[in-house]
Amino acid sequence: MKTMYCLLIFLVLFVIVGCQISGETMVLLDEKIEVINVSAGNEVGNINTNTIISLTDKESIEALETVIRTAVKQKVDVNNSTPDFDILVEYAEGFPGHPIHLWLAEDEEPSTLMYIVDEERVTYKTTSKSTIQLRELLMTK
Template sequence: MVLLDEKISEVKISKSKGFGGMNEDFVLSFKDKKSIDIFKKAITTAVKQPGKVDITEPNYDVMVEYKSDGEGLPTHGIHLWLGKENEKSTFMYITNDTIYLTSPQMTKELRELILSEE
């Protein structure tokens, strides 16, 4: 997946209410460099999967916000299906239906961040 080539200021997480929208009732917020780097790596290394998919509703919505000096930069809204231990996780941009899979190692790191904070 692709993110803007800009510095990320914050990653916000909410329980998803379903496809096509962002639940802005955020339950988690990450601003520290280590957490942001984990999300950035998980998202940018996720591999696009071919074809259309029939998938359950997402677990989480992820909002990626960027630092900007002038006018505000756009945000990225992403659905997340958090995999179980030793499984891949799935990302999907809110605006389309292509899915991207992470590695089991990235799932482990995401689980540690998200589940330890809930």
């Protein structure tokens, strides 16, 4: 019986530690994304509604959705900087959208994302591979 309790405690600790190592990622609704509108960044906390790119094809939407969902929470000071882009993820069926700021990095560096409506200004970092994908999506359209 002691062995089972020890094994159970070890399993619980393993799960807790594993969850903390993996980091918190950005969240989107589990609904169909209809369009992702991209505009030039204005200022932190406000979205620019003048769309410069509308991603409507399935491949582009899935690529940007993956970049967003895999960005990991990491503190970055964005207080005195202007985002490069504002992204608005819009869902089908009238669900509320997700407005996100993007600071696009150079190819070999991670980019930074932040929910626009987040008063605490929690930031999320992408991988350098995701930055390359973002550059392909946003700079070639």
